[in-house]
Amino acid sequence: MKYLSKLHKILDSGQFAVTAEIGPPKHASVEGVKHHAHMMKDYVDATNITDCQTAIVRISSIATGVHVLGAGIEPIVQMTCRDRNRIAMQADILGAYCLGMRNMLCLSGDHQKFGNHPTSKNVYDVDSMQLIQALRRMRDDKVFFSGEEIKECEPRFFIGAVANPFADPFEYRIDRLEKKVEAGAQFIQTQCIFDMERFERFMEKVRERGIDQRVHILAGLTPLKSWRGAKYMQSNVSGMIVPDSIVERLKSAEDPKKEGVDLCIEQIKYVREKIKGVHGVHVMAIAWEEIVPEIVERSGLYPRPQVDPSELE
């Protein structure tokens, strides 16, 4: 069997995957991106390239992806439904594929209210569920969103989606995950996990329904730099749960950054060893990309598996 991407091969062969995240800059230079990519290259299997995260204008995820790919990392292009209608989305899907991107992550996108253009109009012509399904149909059925045939070279992406076990209603989060799998999602990255108990409950229900057998779930983990950062996420980011114990632990730490890294490593080891059905970790070191190699290495996830390019489509 040929795989759609390196990440696809690693996950499908049952190896524990490691993905990270690179946030494009708010200017037109990719020097920082290249630096981060070079640094992470041997430590991760692929990196997400965020798509104007928190609705702040940045270099597009696809353009950034070209540079990340050039630096030797397989990109996971994020595509939100906030800024493009179905015509622009498909143009970018075709464009990303012809530029060598092989993984795409479909998301709703943060509301524009949070960004630097709060007076803009949001699009949401399609939602994340519909995007997943349409992306699968482009690949498997060779049709555009409209049903019109794609006559040659259909875009063949390894399709990702997100799940947030910390959003409400809790019970429906498992249903919605299953719905995304039905739509065509092949891998799932979760929202940052701080409330491990809730994540365990989520995974228990996922396993009860056998969803972990149908999709690769990567646990999202974020190293915290300070108790203030933790507190901010606790009170200001919707869909996030940060237990007080974590805020306290960082507050009382002599070296909060080291404590944050230690905590993240503990969490990685925990989800890997104790929670069945987790097939990898997604390390979101927000504005702290430099720390990823250390986290991966100290978590016992280095070196990363090699994939022979001849195994890929």
Added chain:
Amino acid sequence: MIIAQQKPLKDIAALISECNKVMLVGCAGCVTVCLAGGEKETEIMASSLRMMREVEGKPLQTITYTATRQCDPEYIPPMDEMVKDVDAVISLACGVGVQYMAERYTDKWVIPALDTKFIGGSTVHGEWVEKCGLCGECILHKTGGICPIIRCSKSILNGPCGGSQYGKCEISKDVDCAWQLIYDKMKALGKLDKLMEIQPPKDWSKSRDGGPRKAVREDVMIG
């Protein structure tokens, strides 16, 4: 009904600063019910504008009239005589009424006094909320009678998104998550299985994206 709110009075006053005589036209339809442009509001606005101008030493003459409905062309002609010698017409109707006025009185400058906000209803006296997105193809039977098109800040058809927490939308703790409401209602109805069906992309050509829409009932046309 259509919910509208008055523009700031000083903005309206600035628009007519060169006029000596204006006509203010209210509407007895929706904007009367939402207390924005009925007979009462029209009279108050006229007197407020006159007072402002009196203070400035540049008196303004006003005439007022409240149409049964400004969105119905048959109620416009009775104003033909009145508008003749005014410098501008201030309409306190929704955007539809303003346009009917401008269409009939081609040589008059017609000014909107209201911002037409949305289609909705009242909750308590003095508060109105948006309920319908005018999408042109109602899906309320699929969503427990709660409209995700307008009540979800992302118009998501397969919600809720990951920003829903404690029943609220990510945009504000004051905004209910429409999909939480839909979930609760479908659960109460024993119809949660319906939410597992993937709703396909919407046909927005039935909404404003198809251009200005027209509804035709040939059976009630005369002649």
